[in-house]
Amino acid sequence: MATGLRFNPHKAGLNSVNEEEATRIILETSKGTEFYKNEERKEKILERRIKEVVELAGTLSDEERKRLEKLIDEQFIAPWEKERDFSRTIVHLDMDAFFASVEELDQPQLKNIPMAVGSTSMLSTANYEARKYGVRSAMPGFIALKLCPKLTIVPPRFHRYCEISNQISSLLFEFDAHPHMSMDEAYLDITEYLRNQDKRIEEVITEIRHKIYDNTGLTCSAGVGCNTLIAKIATDLNKPDGQTIVQPDMISIRKFLDSLSVRKIPGVGKVTEKLLSSLNIVSIRDIIVYRSVLFHCMKRKMFEFLLQSALGIAPCYISDSESRKGMSRERTFKPTSSLEELRSICESVSELLASDLRAEDLQAKTLTVKIKCSDFSARTRAVTTCFLIYRYEQILETSWKLLVKEMPIEIRLLGIRLSGLVSRSESLSCGKNCLEEFISNSLKLKENISNDIYEQVQEFGCITGTEYEKRETNTNQSEMSHTNVCPICLHFRSSNAALLERHANYCIERQEHFMEKAMNAKVKLKKPRR
């Protein structure tokens, strides 16, 4: 059966659910739907992946296993252990069923009855009463109603949740001047606080949780460990309204982690869990026992991530407020293939995004369109421009161009993502510039390029070739000193004239939309120069 359709018991409060029964009801409700068929397609792909991995595991001889174990112990584990830091005290706080608890607070009649926040399409949180029936977050409301016909579904009020979230974070500064906080969870480094106050950890955690309760009426759970990974896993162990402290030494950490399911590791979801179980790796201890198999079968990044997690090795800090990498907006709607309807949706999504972008004073290099078809299959299509995108019209026309290329299909979701973000103040110095400036630069190149290409520059704006294509042609670095630059995008370089021409044509072919703007810009720019 497809992994995504089976009842998933890994959340707090779901232990006592009759799994067989819940799975039966979920399956019965989903059977035959497009969603279900898509889950089955995904399952098939996953099964192929699993088969490959299992076959690969079969090629590992006992001798090789021994050799790998030695290598892993010496070259990975030993240096990690040497670097590891037991000195910090990290607290992870997690509000219990946050949205649902806030609703109970504001509407006490919802207490003690099964209730969830969301809609008949999708739930974001369920209270513990509802969880007894197998109702959980990320479950469609209409399925939840089959599991629990008495379920009350209330619509979310994000504004209210933010308000309370802010209230909570203001209580935390006392313990850590720089807490890392999301809507319903927080990481605190209380090392300094403990030192200054001369209090026991347990005392402090209790104090924090009481403080939150006294100020908001909401309960939370807490985990304490010497890094964020251990603290987070610990929180989960005593939910709701509980706390777990893991002592900062190797033995306590191993004792704590060993018997837990790999699924407790944040970053291991249902797919990775299934992949690992096909290698007989179910508990966190198994990761260490079968480390040679993992090394042999998994990608290096994944291997290191899993083994470090199993050893309880992770950063002490969540890297502080690193600037965002991208921003996106997406909408789901009644499936349609009508260009007029899609155009109108594209406009409203673009508008939202343009306004988000403006609010943070950012510009973007890459635009990605995401489409989900009525059969739930998804695609993304992206372009990277060599000038910066920031205006509504640019977002709309670029995404529309990408969308129309995919037609005709019936679509149920349209998303637009902007990435490669540059703040407007930085954009002056980063070598990228807005469309008008870009055209101006292109025109300045006149003396250096052939007439043919110059005409093209006059006519077109551009979209760069792919990084992949660049790498393909950049193998001989020593030739770089005598390269010519692509007159269209100003980024691609090559000393091979044929390649350069091919690339330039590629650039030109992909920029139709900007032609008009480029020509307008040309007129504006040329006049003052005379």
Next chain:
DNA sequence: GCGGATCAC
């Protein structure tokens, strides 16, 4: 850089 996938909340 692009596209598909996975994951968390």
Next chain:
DNA sequence: TATGGTGATCCGC
């Protein structure tokens, strides 16, 4: 009747 939205990362190409 009906299965979300946002942000991030990894892998193969």
